[in-house]
Amino acid sequence: xxxxxxxxxxxxxxxxxxxxxxxxxxxxxxxxxxxxxxxxxxxxxxxxxxxxxxxxxxxxxxxxxxxxxxxxxxxxxxxxxxxxxxxxxxxxxxxxxxxxxxxxxxxxxxxxxxxxxxxxxxxxxxxxxxx
Amino acid sequence: xxxxxxxxxxxxxxxxxxxxxxxxxxxxxxxxxxxxxxxxxxxxxxxxxxxxxxxxxxxxxxxxxxxxxxxxxxxxxxxxxxxxxxxxxxxxxxxxxxxxxxxxxxxxxxxxxxxxxxxxxxxxxxxxxxxxxxxxxxxxxxxxxxxxxxxxxxxxxxxxxxxxxxxxxxxxxxxxxxxxxxxxxxxxxxxxxxxxxxxxxxxxxxxxxxxxxxxxxxxxxxxxxxxxxxxxxxxxxxxxxxxxxxxxxxxxxxxxxxxxxxxxxxxxxxxxxxxxxxxxxxxxxxxxxxxxxxxxxxxxxxxxxxxxxxxxxxxxxxxxxxxxxxxxxxxxxxxxxxxxxxxxxxxxxxxxxxxxxxxxxxxxxxxxxxxxxxxxxxxxxxxxxxxxxxxxxxxxxxxxxxxxxxxxxxxxxxxxxxxxxxxxxxxxxxxxxxxxxxxxxxxxxxxxxxxxxxxxxxxxxxxxxxxxxxxxxxxxxxxxxxxxxxxxxxxxxxxxxxxxxxxxxxxxxxxxxxxxxxxxxxxxxxxxxxxxxxxxxxxxxxxxxxxxxxxxxxxxxxxxxxxxxxxxxxxxxxxxxxxxxxxxxxxxxxxxxxxxxxxxxxxxxxxxxxxxxxxxxxxxxxxxxxxxxxxxxxxxxxxxxxxxxxxxxxxxxxxxxxxxxxxxxxxxxxxxxxxxxxxxxxxxxxxxxxxxxxxxxxxxxxxxxxxxxxxxxxxxxx
Numbered sequence: 001x002x003x004x005x006x007x008x009x010x011x012x013x014x015x016x017x018x019x020x021x022x023x024x025x026x027x028x029x030x031x032x033x034x035x036x037x038x039x040x041x042x043x044x045x046x047x048x049x050x051x052x053x054x055x056x057x058x059x060x061x062x063x064x065x066x067x068x069x070x071x072x073x074x075x076x077x078x079x080x081x082x083x084x085x086x087x088x089x090x091x092x093x094x095x096x097x098x099x100x101x102x103x104x105x106x107x108x109x110x111x112x113x114x115x116x117x118x119x120x121x122x123x124x125x126x127x128x129x130x131x
Numbered sequence: 132x133x134x135x136x137x138x139x140x141x142x143x144x145x146x147x148x149x150x151x152x153x154x155x156x157x158x159x160x161x162x163x164x165x166x167x168x169x170x171x172x173x174x175x176x177x178x179x180x181x182x183x184x185x186x187x188x189x190x191x192x193x194x195x196x197x198x199x200x201x202x203x204x205x206x207x208x209x210x211x212x213x214x215x216x217x218x219x220x221x222x223x224x225x226x227x228x229x230x231x232x233x234x235x236x237x238x239x240x241x242x243x244x245x246x247x248x249x250x251x252x253x254x255x256x257x258x259x260x261x262x263x264x265x266x267x268x269x270x271x272x273x274x275x276x277x278x279x280x281x282x283x284x285x286x287x288x289x290x291x292x293x294x295x296x297x298x299x300x301x302x303x304x305x306x307x308x309x310x311x312x313x314x315x316x317x318x319x320x321x322x323x324x325x326x327x328x329x330x331x332x333x334x335x336x337x338x339x340x341x342x343x344x345x346x347x348x349x350x351x352x353x354x355x356x357x358x359x360x361x362x363x364x365x366x367x368x369x370x371x372x373x374x375x376x377x378x379x380x381x382x383x384x385x386x387x388x389x390x391x392x393x394x395x396x397x398x399x400x401x402x403x404x405x406x407x408x409x410x411x412x413x414x415x416x417x418x419x420x421x422x423x424x425x426x427x428x429x430x431x432x433x434x435x436x437x438x439x440x441x442x443x444x445x446x447x448x449x450x451x452x453x454x455x456x457x458x459x460x461x462x463x464x465x466x467x468x469x470x471x472x473x474x475x476x477x478x479x480x481x482x483x484x485x486x487x488x489x490x491x492x493x494x495x496x497x498x499x500x501x502x503x504x505x506x507x508x509x510x511x512x513x514x515x516x517x518x519x520x521x522x523x524x525x526x527x528x529x530x531x532x533x534x535x536x537x538x539x540x541x542x543x544x545x546x547x548x549x550x551x552x553x554x555x556x557x558x559x560x561x562x563x564x565x566x567x568x569x570x571x572x573x574x575x576x577x578x579x580x581x582x583x584x585x586x587x588x589x590x591x592x593x594x595x596x597x598x599x600x601x602x603x604x605x606x607x608x609x610x611x612x613x614x615x616x617x618x619x620x621x622x623x624x625x626x627x628x629x630x631x632x633x634x635x636x637x638x639x640x641x642x643x644x645x646x647x648x649x650x651x652x653x654x655x656x657x658x659x660x661x662x663x664x665x666x667x668x669x670x671x672x673x674x675x676x677x678x679x680x681x682x683x684x685x686x687x688x689x690x691x692x693x694x695x696x697x698x699x700x701x702x703x704x705x706x707x708x709x710x711x712x713x714x715x716x717x718x719x720x721x722x723x724x725x726x727x728x729x730x731x732x733x734x735x736x737x738x739x740x741x742x743x744x745x746x747x748x749x750x751x752x753x754x755x756x757x758x759x760x761x762x763x764x765x766x767x768x769x770x771x772x773x774x775x776x777x778x779x780x781x782x783x784x785x786x787x788x789x790x791x792x793x794x795x796x797x798x799x800x801x802x803x804x805x806x807x808x809x810x811x812x813x814x815x816x817x818x819x820x821x822x823x824x825x826x827x828x829x830x831x832x833x834x835x836x837x838x839x840x841x842x843x844x845x846x847x848x849x
Contacts, residue, residue, distance in 0.1 A: 060459060063466050064319070065345055084381025085226040085467025086393065090400020099397060101390025104382055 001073030005127030159221030190220030194237025223681020230683030232465020247358030252464030253340025298328025332577030333585030336361025387720025503534020509561030526575030
């Protein structure tokens with residue numbers, strides 16, 4: 001299964017990944033609408049890159065079975081089934097299921113790799129992991 | 132008792148129908164309610180007035196308002212004018228905050244003769260609203276069994292005859308879900324309200340509200356349990372209500388500020404995810420998490436509330452129920468409930484009754500059921516409790532009333548008031564599982580001694596005194612009912628505030644108004660009468676609010692945010708109160724604060740008190756409680772806790788040297804009964820009521836419920 005891997009020490013907080021993601025999925029440059037979110041933190045290495053690791057913990061919390069694993073292993077949300085309860089947001093161990101008041105449904109990284117292609121420092125990259 | 136989907140589909144015969152365009156929901160309200168007259172097979176819409184929304188808010192408030200308009204002071208529960216009203220309330224149906232899908236059911240009760248309300252999960256209330264109806268009024272009586280079908284997708288209401296030759300509510304729910312759904316996927320868009328044969332045969336019939344569990348692929352049910360609403364339902368010859376609505380998005384209430392609701396929801400979802408496993412463990416075991424703690428604190432009703440704990444209590448402990456319930460599955464009775472406490476026992480093989488040998492999914496047992504059908508009968512067998520829970524549900528009888536009244540029967544049997552001749556051979560000693568289960572089947576099927584038991588405690592006391600020569604004072608002391616409703620399952624003997632919580636509750640002794648035992652008895656946070664009176668004002672009002680909105684109480688304080696315990700008003704869980712203010716404002720676009728929240732409740736609470744008065748109840752004499760709820764009735768009770776009771780008497784200044792147990796009980800009783808009266812004085816004063824428990828005119832005026840018809844009722848008692 002492919003996930004977005006990260007090397008936070010390389011991150012320069014340029015925000016390119018957030019812009020790429022929100023531009024593609026929400027048609028606007030708005031980090032709050034990005035499925036990868038980067039922030040400066042006090043602890044080493046000074047940067048936190050928050051992106052879904054496809055652990056799938058959220059799946060069992062969905063009341064309508066809108067979350068599932070695609071054949072590739074990526075956890076995906078079926079927006080047609082989703083009833084906007086945000087239980088998945090509350091249950092995510094890494095808080096990588098995001099939400100925004102403009103969007104009815106929560107949103108997450110589906111490992112499309114767009115952000116990793118644009119990252120200038122290889123702080124994020126596609127990584128193969130065992131399911 | 133089997134029915135096929137094909138039979139249901141082919142036997143449908145429409146008696147009346149109404150096409151409509153579902154109202155667009157505006158900030159939590161559809162603005163329309165649905166009225167059905169079963170005598171005349173008449174279906175019509177009503178407009179929900181601004182006054183309804185401003186004064187009565189929704190849910191239970193709407194139920195009380197419509198019922199008031201429908202009945203007269205002389206109306207009895209089985210008169211055609213009595214109504215069953217179901218309403219969800221403005222917040223009801225949001226999916227972002229846990230516990231937001233409740234239906235509130237209001238009617239005149241067969242056992243209390245006054246107003247009863249019940250708060251129930253399942254999908255019916257929200258689907259009813261999203262189908263265009265803020266409330267459903269059911270009036271009149273049909274002359275044959277009928278089913279009401281509301282199709283919110285097509286905009287059609289039909290009153291139908293359908294062949295449903297079964298008295299098993301779980302089968303009715305299953306078959307109607309399957310028959311009305313257009314596909315497997317469509318099943319979750321259906322909710323059925325039904326009851327079982329026990330509602331035909333007892334006065335404690337309840338209603339099951341269904342929802343479809345897509346993981347287990349079964350229909351599950353939650354119960355509007357208290358006060359015999361199911362009995363009224365069957366008296367009207369209603370077999371079932373069915374609603375279908377497939378357009379759930381999470382924004383169906385068309386809220387004013389979605390972001391506000393979303394933020395509050397995410398915050399509490401995260402809290403639950405982080406702390407539930409170390410706090411109440413609702414997601415593992417639901418309310419049955421209380422089993423161990425209640426037994427440990429001497430609060431678990433044992434043998435008709437004689438005792439508060441039992442050495443065998445460990446056999447029905449919290450851990451035992453965790454091992455029975457399926458773990459790690461979503462168990463919310465409405466979408467999005469992260470508290471997810473509606474646990475189930477899967478693949479349970481029944482050992483008795485009409486479904487013996489079948490494997491079923493049993494909802495619960497919740498704490499109340501486990502205490503009612505277990506320890507209160509002196510039975511400490513989890514499988515027995517699960518089986519009894521299943522049969523109460525499918526027979527359509529209230530587990531709490533069943534538990535408390537069978538416990539009363541058992542004590543009467545042990546005291547020789549009843550014998551084998553009277554019970555038709557049932558040896559109803561505490562702990563006799565076979566006899567207890569047989570009595571439950573008799574209740575459900577209207578057979579044998581079940582016909583007397585099904586009258587519930589108040590009427591049984593009369594029968595036992597008049598026909599079997601029992602001492603009516605003793606029956607009054609041990610029969611755990613007040614206002615005609617059986618007590619729910621907490622021992623209140625050592626908490627004066629909780630005695631008031633039960634005794635002063637508008638509908639009868641149910642813990643949904645106030646649960647003050649820990650605050651009062653364990654933590655000693657409300658030591659004076661004024662403190663207790665303040666608690667008996669604030670908490671019943673605060674908790675009433677859930678019933679106005681279509682909410683569940685549990686996510687308020689069965690999860691606490693970090694640091695809550697250190698706050699001065701920790702018992703109120705201030706952060707969660709603010710969440711409720713936020714989600715209300717988020718849905719309705721209003722700008723209330725926590726004080727206005729309480730006022731919304733006060734309006735409806737006082738209206739309900741006046742409604743009781745209008746029906747001939749609602750005064751001080753009706754707030755009397757049985758002494759078993761206040762102290763030891765028998766020497767065995769006193770002596771079982773002798774050290775505690777002797778100590779209390781010494782503290783009060785009594786010289787107990789040489790006093791017999793009987794003498795000690797007498798002085799203790801006098802003291803405790805005096806304390807209860809003083810408590811009532813303080814609470815009435817705090818609530819703005821007269822010393823006879825009648826809301827004063829200035830109280831009604833301040834709340835804006837001084838309608839002429841309300842004032843007329845009150846004036847007679849001032």
